[in-house]
Amino acid sequence: MVAAMRTAAFFDMDRTLLSESSTLLWIRYMRERGELPVSYILRFVGAMVRYQLGQLDMVEMTRRLAKDLAGEQEAQRATSTRRWVTEQVVNFVAPEGLRWLDAHRKRGHRVAMITASPAYTADALAEHLAIPVEDVMATRFEVRNGRFTGRMLEPMVIGEGKLSAAQEYAARNDIDLASSYFYTDSIADLALLERVGFPVAVNPDRPLLKVAEARGWDIVRFY
Numbered sequence: 001m002v003a004a005m006r007t008a009a010f011f012d013m014d015r016t017l018l019s020e021s022s023t024l025l026w027i028r029y030m031r032e033r034g035e036l037p038v039s040y041i042l043r044f045v046g047a048m049v050r051y052q053l054g055q056l057d058m059v060e061m062t063r064r065l066a067k068d069l070a071g072e073q074e075a076q077r078a079t080s081t082r083r084w085v086t087e088q089v090v091n092f093v094a095p096e097g098l099r100w101l102d103a104h105r106k107r108g109h110r111v112a113m114i115t116a117s118p119a120y121t122a123d124a125l126a127e128h129l130a131i132p133v134e135d136v137m138a139t140r141f142e143v144r145n146g147r148f149t150g151r152m153l154e155p156m157v158i159g160e161g162k163l164s165a166a167q168e169y170a171a172r173n174d175i176d177l178a179s180s181y182f183y184t185d186s187i188a189d190l191a192l193l194e195r196v197g198f199p200v201a202v203n204p205d206r207p208l209l210k211v212a213e214a215r216g217w218d219i220v221r222f223y
Contacts, residue, residue, distance in 0.1 A: 005176035009104035010166060010192070012184035013115035013122055013138075016202045017097045017129070019223035022089060022121050029084050040068055058116065058158050058188060063151075066141060070150030074143045078120050085124035093129070094222035097202075100183065101129065110175065111135065114166060114182075114192075116158040137165040163191040183220075187211065 014021045027044060030036035047061045069077070104111055112135040115122050122138035142151040155161040170177050181198040187207035193199035201212035201219045212219050
């Protein structure tokens, strides 16, 4: 007998399960601790401006920013990130998002987090939300001899890469995307939104709001 396919509920992290961007929270946290060079902040702000102007796509921006990690010890980054998530990030979890997570669990759906943010952040937050690490898809960095090389592991969980990650996850876990849900705030996630059976726009940015309204997708507010 062929086992029945399962339904999953995929949740984006930044500005979906969290009411803020984890990247901006991290920069603020490190700056307050005096652990972030001004040069890095300026590079980040410059990259964000170019991204907003359409001069730099998210994949290239992430690759450039990842170069700043080159030579840093992975263990140190993992420890500091977990401390930061525990001290600060958990305070930005959207209560309404938690209610939707629990609702899917009660229906027997498999809950997964899928985000372009670094896995160190996503894994730590997922633990707080009782989401197993095997149900987390996030951007991961290349590490050699315990240190970051400054390169990302492919495929990156951004745009079409997020769709690929969800498809691979679905294949491994007998998930039927056609009966699954995806919650996100960003038009950047359109590829995966179009593939699941139940796309949900959460506090959507203006481009996603326009698409969701035109296509009759559910629009909800988590915060």
